[in-house]
Amino acid sequence: MSAVWHPFTQHGLGEPIPQVTHAEGAILHTVDGRRIVDAISSWWVTTHGHCHPRIVAAMREQAERLDQIIFAGWTHQPAEDLAQGLRAIMPEALTRVFFSDSGSTSVEVALKMALGYWTARGEPRHRIVVLEHSYHGDTIGAMSVGARGVYNQAYAPLLFDVATVPFPSPGHEQATLDALERACADGAAAFIVEPLVLGAGGMLFYPAHVLAQMRAICAAAGVLFIADEVMTGWGRTGTLLACEQAGVVPDILCLSKGLTGGAVPLAVTMAIEPIFEAHWSTDRARMFFHSSSYTANPLACAAANANLAIWRDEPVLERVAGLAARQAAGLSTLATLPGVTGARAFGTIIALELGGNAAYLSELGPRLLAFFRDRDLLLRPLGNTVYVMPPYSITPSDLDRVHAAIGEACAVLAG
Template identity: 35%
Template sequence: MLIENDYEFDRKHIWHPYSSMKEPLLCYQVVKAKGCKLELYDGKQLIDGMSSWLAAIHGYNHPRLNYAIKKQIKKMSHIMFGGITHPSAISLCRKLIEITPLSLDCVFLSDSGSVSIEVSIKMALQYWLGRSENRQKFLAIKYSYHGDTFAAMSICDPQNSMHNLWQGYLNNNYFAEAPTCGFYDNWDINDFNDFAYIMEQNYKEIAAVIIEPILQGAGGMRIYHPKYLKLVREYCDKYGIILIVDEIATGFGRTGKLFAFEHAKIEPDILCLGKALTGGTMTLAATITTHEIAHTISNSKANCFMHGPTFMGNPIACAVALENINILQNNKWIKQVNNIEKKLSKYLLPLKKLRQISDVRILGAIGVVETYKLINIEAIQKFFVEQGVWIRPFGKLIYLVPPYIIKQHELKKLTQSISLAIENPLNFIN
């Protein structure tokens, strides 16, 4: 029997995210990661510009995070959360309540960002059942993305997202026009007209509004004006609607605030956290809500909240998440993110003058370069690897969300590689 080498086996048998099994994109085998460097099987090192999809904010193999894992695993790796609790979960939830708004004081732990969104949807639906109202509609905004599970997909933009394939299978919800005012633009009240109109016409049906604060991620890396988010909160208050804020991509400092909703000086009714919650070491998510919502749910027909993931409250994940937050509370991240924002502005904003570039957007440790042409993902990925960097574009977007610990010369290398990639026509689809 012929034994396939690793590359052939992976290509033939392993299904990677958003990839075809018939014509899979080339995958690069990483054997080690430390700091901001990924090491390939052949020894080549790549500077990471992705933080493993916004998760590894402290880089890889962080000694304090590793120690938290080792310390916990000596006690227990996992225990069911039904009828059982443990110190790691208690300590983490205590810390989450400490760092989030005072009104948020009930924490539900789960095992991924998409699941935390599912939990928030269930919370909103069960809340209204607890008030003897059967509300089943949600209001989101166009270009929104909230995850890949089915209820989460139903609140992603059905026309402009990766989930338009599933129209007809998903619940129909309301979608307001996305904000067009950028973060630093002069605010235009007309930006909010469509949201206001939909809310005014349909508020009696709406269980909750769900929104990505300030940054719309996979829907286009769109960075919008804080005033829009502030008005969303005001309209939810006006009509008595729950506001769910999806901080899975933005939480823990990425936008320059610990949580992106702080830019608008608001508080959510339900907050979803994931990705950077464990510093990118393990999968864990949290859905945090108010005492009032939690207790109203308990008054519903079920008399309890109907959700319970098997790996909910995993002790190792809780322990490393707690240490991740402890590292953040040293407050080095504020200076780190500010420095990244300055360097991204210095190196990327000049690209806006190029004929190939539609827009450049910077906020905190986020840099987005939008091109006019569609990107040839496999070609540009190969180009970046040859340059010694790891950047994963999509659509017409080349973006950077590096670990906060990145050094200046590493960040400069990432931005220079983007400049070179733009100049090469083979990296784009005509």
């Protein structure tokens, strides 16, 4: 019996847990010889494909030179190169790069930056404003600014209060904007949002003009705007950042997942200069108190630098556009099938519901998971919400397999 306790896994159900031995592109190979199509980028992280040669080579070379070094008061070239590389492709106003380890910790850093900014200014602003159905991670601060429910109900005593504005569902966008304006008028510290796509909340999409209006409301009220692009960044919505589609530049930007091409954990929180300056002082008590042992790990930074090189040297956005077109074409067929509702696409992502309204603990969820697993596909529905978010390197034939299996599931399971 394995001693491993897996995340988001109810071991009491006795579901099989395949063991993967190696991977390449969009394909996973298991110990029993199966060829699995990774249709969700291994939890949304793998952009260019598994074991990309340039990323693997960069980590191998770095491992022979420097594996790890404390980053408090020390530095190394991979981190310096990565910070400059990010500044070159991210919005010009985001001048500072703070390293951490995961999407959740990048959000924790963002929240602490925001509160530290107001504290340093001598203004008592503590309330964080969030969007309904949002998800920002599983650490305490990240859970606090996410939707309350099955993900975190056991930990409610640990979570801090937030102001929640309704999701801008079609026809109800103004209610969102009005609620945000009221929350900002009450002297909020920051508004945190997943731009254009809410991931774990059910792959919920909203239009760019709403994001732009939300940003304008925050700017008018002097409320810091935090964009959590952990999932939406690195091309998932069709552009490098989702914020680009709304002409939005956040005050604080969270990046992870595709930052290293999905190869190893790394995250950054980028901030505008006034936030850094608020912490700058000759008083040691005003420093930014956050770190981890592996902040800016050199191996991870080397992987991220290789990812930036791929974005510079290769036609990544052309691949993104091609994948988006194939996804949309597949969705057009799936949308016509009985039992399918809410068929939608955004960039390289498609999603739909089977069997009615979305519900994370839908009894259909485990059946769908098993159905796809038995067909050698890595698809992990969010309850009865089925979504496809593959690496950009997936072949047309493998993507067709994924779409066909979803169609088969509609016929077999959704009736």
